[in-house]
Amino acid sequence: MKNISILGSTGSIGTQTLDVVRNNKEKFNVVGLSANNNIDLLEQQIKEFKPEAVAVMNEKKALELKKRIGNSKTNVFHGIDGLVTIATLENADLIVTSVVGMIGLIPTIKAIQCKKNIALANKETLVTAGEIVMKEAKKNGISILPVDSEHSAIFQCMMGYTLKDIERIILTASGGPFRGFNKDQLKNVTATEALKHPKWNMGKKISIDSATLMNKGLEVIEAKWLFDLDINKIEVVIHPQSIIHSMLEYKDSSIIAQMGYPDMRIPIQFALTYPDRIINNYKKLDLLEISSLTFEKPDLNTFPCLKLAYEALRVGGSLPTVLNAANEELVELFIQGKIGFYDIPKTIEFILEKHDVEYKLDIDKIIDIDKWTRNFVKNILL
Ligand SMILES: NC(=O)c1ccc[n+]([C@@H]2O[C@H](COP(=O)([O-])OP(=O)(O)OC[C@H]3O[C@@H](n4cnc5c(N)ncnc54)[C@H](OP(=O)(O)O)[C@@H]3O)[C@@H](O)[C@H]2O)c1
Incomplete structure (x- = not known):
């Protein structure tokens, strides 16, 4: 049994993590959960998974939740201290960091200092403080297991080799909802249009980041810190089918790719079970059904956010x-x-x-x- 705490359990990654847990009840036990405001869903999750503690960022909502769950055995905390409590629960073996934004930074650092392994989805934490987070991880001898599908792909392609064997990594990007648009077409697009991602069903912030290509920029920075790579070894290609989740080229010119249908439960499951692989009933890849995989150069002029992220990392x-x-x-x-x-x-x-x-x-x-x-x-x- 692995005891897990999920920061951001009411979000897209959080709910999919709970789905993986639901399918593997004999392997995982949920000890902590958290939300920002969504106490309706958190209440349901408490009933189903019976964690020892939850945190709600919003204090008023935390008090309301406390009233609602009455004399349940689940303790309710609030605010950033509440998030830290969930990230550092004594019997938690693995912390899934799936809150959105740099709000995840302090709980992640505190979890690392308490020697908890991290399944990291919350990329903003690594973007804002990658060097410090990775140093803390090394110092405390814990693993940071990537949840992001691209980084999970690289992590898997890298197994058995070290940095010196690697020529470059190629992060794939779907191109988002506006792939192929020109600047004039993009000027007046709305958030509603930007939120319609062609391949992935995700939270609002990452969906907008995918539309601007900032998401790929954040992932370049995330990859730099996770894998200790030189920026010149990190490339991005647009791959609209989202079947190859990323690739790694070795110095002998061999390229290894990790593939699968776009389903975040696959990389989440791997982060939870690592180094083991376990059976699931998710859709198996049918190459004949897909028939072709295509690749394009990102258009940095029309989508300047990716370029800005490279520049910020370079400086x-x-x-x-x-x-x-x-x-x-x-x-x-x-x-x-x-x-x-x-x-x-x-x-x-x-x-x-x-x-x-x-x-x-x-x-x-x-x-x-x-x-x-x-x-x-x-x-x-x-
Ligand atoms: N979704 C994906 O497929 C995907 C893939 C790869 C990486 N990621 C990364 O995973 C992270 C989460 O993404 P998501 O799509 O799951 O986001 P999401 O659906 O918006 O969920 C965010 C979660 O964080 C909570 N939260 C939001 N603001 C908070 C705050 N200020 N304090 C405390 N908790 C807060 C939310 O609670 P409420 O529900 O109460 O608002 C929710 O539980 C992001 O860093 C994203 O880049 C996501």
């Missing part, structure tokens, strides 16, 4: 923190219909230029820079 220091915080704020404003599609890259570029890059970083400094960036966005746009 390094605090620039990825600024990129991430600005993007989080701007995506939210775009979802609210307050700004247009191109205001996202235009504003990020402006802030990256205004920011004086800092290289001596610790968590407090990162939190300060994150706040500075969010205020900057609000001041210039609202």
Whole structure:
């Protein structure tokens, strides 16, 4: 039995993680869950999985949930301290970090310091503080197992080899809902259109990031830290079928690809069972049904967010923190219909230029820079 805690259990990754658990009740026991506001779903999850503790970010909702579940054995916590409690429960073996945004940073660091293994979906944590998180992981001897399908693919393709054997990795991207659009067509697209991802059913923030290609940029940064790769060894290709989840080229020119239908439960399951592989009833890949796999160069001129992420990573220091915080704020404003599609890259570029890059970083400094960036966005746009 593996005891797992899920940060963000009411989201797309969180609910799919619980589906994997539901299919393997003899292997996993849920000890902790968390939500931001969605206490209706969290209440159902408490009834089904009977965790020892849950956290709700919103204090009022936490109190309401406490009333609703009455004298159930599940303890209810709230706020960031509540999230940390769920991330550090004494008997948790594995923490699934599936909250969205850099809010996952502190609970992830605290979990690592308590020597918990991490199944990481929350890419913003690695984007904003990758170097610090990976150093903490090494220091505490824990594993960070990738949940993101691309990084799970690379992780699987890399098995048995080390960095010195690798020529490059190729991250695949579906291209999102606006693949093939030109700048004129993109000017007036709405959040409703951007949220219609052709291949994956995901939370709102990552869906918008997929539409701008910022998601791939965040994944380039995530890959750099997860696999300790030089930026020049990380490439991106558009692969609209989303069958190859990513590839790895070895120095002997051999390329290994990991494939499957786009179903996040497959990489989630692997992160939960690693190093074992277990049977499931998910749809098996039928190559004849797919018949062709195609690849295109990303259009960095029409989708500048990917280019901005590469630039932020190349400069390094605090620039990825600024990129991430600005993007989080701007995506939210775009979802609210307050700004247009191109205001996202235009504003990020402006802030990256205004920011004086800092290289001596610790968590407090990162939190300060994150706040500075969010205020900057609000001041210039609202
Ligand atoms: N979805 C995918 O297929 C996918 C694939 C790869 C990687 N990822 C990554 O996984 C992470 C989660 O994505 P998702 O699509 O699952 O997002 P999502 O559906 O929006 O779910 C986010 C989860 O985090 C909680 N949450 C949101 N804001 C919070 C806050 N301020 N404090 C505490 N909890 C908060 C939400 O609670 P409420 O429900 O109460 O709002 C929900 O449980 C992201 O970093 C994303 O990039 C997702």
